Amino acid sequence: MPPDSTDRVVADQADLSCANCGGHCIFSPTQGKLECTSCGTLRPLETPGDGDAAPEFAYDPDAPENDPPELTHGRIHQCRNCGGAVLFVGAALSEHCPYCNGPVVLGPADAGYRTKALIPFQADRGFARRQMRAWVGKRLAAPRGLPELLDDARLVGLYAPFWTFDSHEALTYWAQYTTGSGNNRRTRKTSGALQIAFDDLLMPASPHVTPLIRDGILHDFDPAALRPYRAAYLAGFAAERHHQSVAQGLAANAPDKDLLIRNRIKRHINKSGVHAIRFQTDTTGIHYRRILLPVWIAHYTYDGTPMKVVISGIDGRTFGERPFSTWKLAAYAAAMSAAAIGLGLAWGAGGLL
Known part of the structure; x- marks a missing residue:
């Protein structure tokens, strides 16, 4: 019988039971261990x-x-x-x-x-x-x-x-x-x-x-x-x-x-x-x-x-x-246009001096 058959799944499910209270365990990313959802018992997974x-x-x-x-x-x-x-x-x-x-x-x-x-x-x-x-x-x-x-x-x-x-x-x-x-x-x-x-x-x-x-x-x-x-x-x-x-x-x-x-x-x-x-x-x-x-x-x-x-x-x-806000995009575009116009005017005024 292949390793990933019913027997393997039943064994996996049993391995997720808490040895302390019999509760269901989930993997805790912060602890790096199995953690019981009922009593908080931690079980290491390192081998x-x-x-x-x-x-x-x-x-x-x-x-x-x-x-x-x-x-x-x-x-x-x-x-x-x-x-x-x-x-x-x-x-x-x-x-x-x-x-x-x-x-x-x-x-x-x-x-x-x-x-x-x-x-x-x-x-x-x-x-x-x-x-x-x-x-x-x-x-x-x-x-x-x-x-x-x-x-x-x-x-x-x-x-x-x-x-x-x-x-x-x-x-x-x-x-x-x-x-x-x-x-x-x-x-x-x-x-x-x-x-x-x-x-x-x-x-x-x-x-x-x-x-x-x-x-x-x-x-x-x-x-x-x-x-x-x-x-x-x-x-x-x-x-x-x-x-x-x-x-x-x-x-x-x-x-x-x-x-x-x-x-x-x-x-x-x-x-x-x-x-x-x-x-x-x-x-x-x-x-x-x-x-x-x-x-x-x-x-x-x-x-x-x-x-x-x-x-x-x-x-x-x-x-x-x-998503994007239409009015914010319009406001950014207007601000950039105003800045470009201002820069152009300043550049032109500088050339006249």
């Missing part, structure tokens, strides 16, 4: 193997994948709007999708790939709300009442699925660049070879991990902070399992990798106006990790438009969608 969470796994695209999906019987919730499948460890904590805020229903058994490691939540709910309040306070032309609206926003802690990829790229490229200007403008051709090594390239492992969510955590990732996957870290939070094979993950993230390669080629050519880039690459040394990373997602609605703010569960870095 001697915590330092072994960072190793990567080799992948050979010419060989069959040796990491098959496994069936999970648990509290899998399916979103009726976006289709996201979210796992709740312990009692279900929400009736809404962490990604889109749509209604969710308890779904059937779910086949997914085993998570290799995760970075536990370090920013708690209170800290996330303070970061969100600080973020909105710095937004120019924010509508009146927006801070209070965000204070009432539904805030959900989610472990989002990501990949890390390593690879070595042996490139041959062809491109064009421009020289001169006006009648002397010329287009030149160039070609060359380039070696690129990608190390811990962090990529989303789900179509529900939007650029906003990715950017909310991208700069915080440190492989040394990874810990071996344990269900106890998920207690009190939602999580999306990995559903992509390695080949699917590489294919889904190929456009982003292609963009990175093209930018490296531009820097290597070191000319202005580089364009029409073509390249061939021999990719070797592929290694990967399946990991979960923590984010807080706040959902709110302004004038009937749903919006979200994402706060990193690692250090509180905040990104978000926000």
